[in-house]
Amino acid sequence: xxxxxxxxxxxFIVMASIIAIETKDLLSAVVAFGAVGAFCSIIYLLVGAPDxxxxxxVVEVLSLVILIRATIxxxxxxxxxxxxxxxxxxxxxxxxxxxxFGIEALRWLPEFxxxxxxxxxxxxxxxxxxxxxxxxxxxxxxxxxLLDYRGYDTLGEATVLFTSILGALAILRIYxxxxxx
Amino acid sequence: MIYYLCFLVFLIGVYGAICKKxxxxxxxxxxxxxxxxxxxxxxxxxxxxxxxxxINKSMSLSEFVSKSVDPLPQAFVLTSIVIGLGIxxxxxxxxxxxxxxxxxxxxxxxxxxxx
Numbered sequence: 001x002x003x004x005x006x007x008x009x010x011x012f013i014v015m016a017s018i019i020a021i022e023t024k025d026l027l028s029a030v031v032a033f034g035a036v037g038a039f040c041s042i043i044y045l046l047v048g049a050p051d052x053x054x055x056x057x058v059v060e061v062l063s064l065v066i067l068i069r070a071t072i073x074x075x076x077x078x079x080x081x082x083x084x085x086x087x088x089x090x091x092x093x094x095x096x097x098x099x100x101f102g103i104e105a106l107r108w109l110p111e112f113x114x115x116x117x118x119x120x121x122x123x124x125x126x127x128x129x130x131x132x133x134x135x136x137x138x139x140x141x142x143x144x145x146l147l148d149y150r151g152y153d154t155l156g157e158a159t160v161l162f163t164s165i166l167g168a169l170a171i172l173r174i175y176x177x178x179x180x181x
Numbered sequence: 182m183i184y185y186l187c188f189l190v191f192l193i194g195v196y197g198a199i200c201k202k203x204x205x206x207x208x209x210x211x212x213x214x215x216x217x218x219x220x221x222x223x224x225x226x227x228x229x230x231x232x233x234x235x236i237n238k239s240m241s242l243s244e245f246v247s248k249s250v251d252p253l254p255q256a257f258v259l260t261s262i263v264i265g266l267g268i269x270x271x272x273x274x275x276x277x278x279x280x281x282x283x284x285x286x287x288x289x290x291x292x293x294x295x296x
Contacts, residue, residue: 018193030205033209040216050233095192103188140234153257163267164267
């Protein structure tokens with residue numbers, strides 16, 4: 001049952017992403033991209049990941065604001081999208097080869113609905129699930145993993161976020177300094 | 182079947198990142214790739230009939246372990262989503278600067294390599 005529902009939402013995601021890539025108007029492309037993020041959030045909610053669903057929704061709203069800031073009030077929003085024919089054919093051929101390799105790789109995965117930690121009893125997830133509440137005191141195992149077992153990852157994430165915001169501010173600031181001269 | 186649809190979204194993202202001339206479309210393609218990979222990793226950790234990995238009192242620990250979905254990919258994807266926002270803001274900043282410099286989003290018009 002849940003496979004069908006998730007599959008339907010994934011088909012919606014495929015359609016929205018095709019619209020986002022192929023439409024001429026930049027603003028509607030950005031809005032279609034927002035639809036992709038919203039559908040992702042619904043899928044996360046369905047497969048038992050409420051933390052990710054909330055985060056995805058917040059991040060999607062923020063990225064939509066950032067992208068609309070980039071695209072609004074730009075005069076030339078439509079560009080005729082034809083690159084040279086040979087390049088397109090070469091790209092599609094490479095994508096097709098990539099597609100074949102991907103299908104071959106996906107055949108080796110376990111069936112949808114049987115995660116790896118069920119099949120392999122030495123997976124770290126088993127330890128987190130069994131001892132998470134006792135060792136960290138967090139009822140939510142995701143936050144136990146995120147903030148306790150792998151806390152350095154989260155520290156690195158905060159560093160990356162801070163650095164990227166610093167970089168974005170530095171890139172946007174140069175123009176203002178030049179103009180003042 | 183579900184994994185293949187995720188892979189299809191990833192391929193659409195690759196196509197957008199490689200074939201499009203508009204720089205906003207390239208950014209959207211890259212972000213689509215990221216979303217597809219995040220979705221795929223979370224779906225790999227799903228267990229049939231599983232519940233969210235949050236312990237409540239009405240359930241014994243062994244029952245919880247036998248029903249919960251995989252929390253490890255969820256923790257990683259949570260990190261990845263937030264980092265994706267940082268990547269997006271950086272790319273959009275570069276795109277805005279390029280627009281101010283060249284007056285267009287078309288990457289074939291940006292020919293002057295000197296800063």
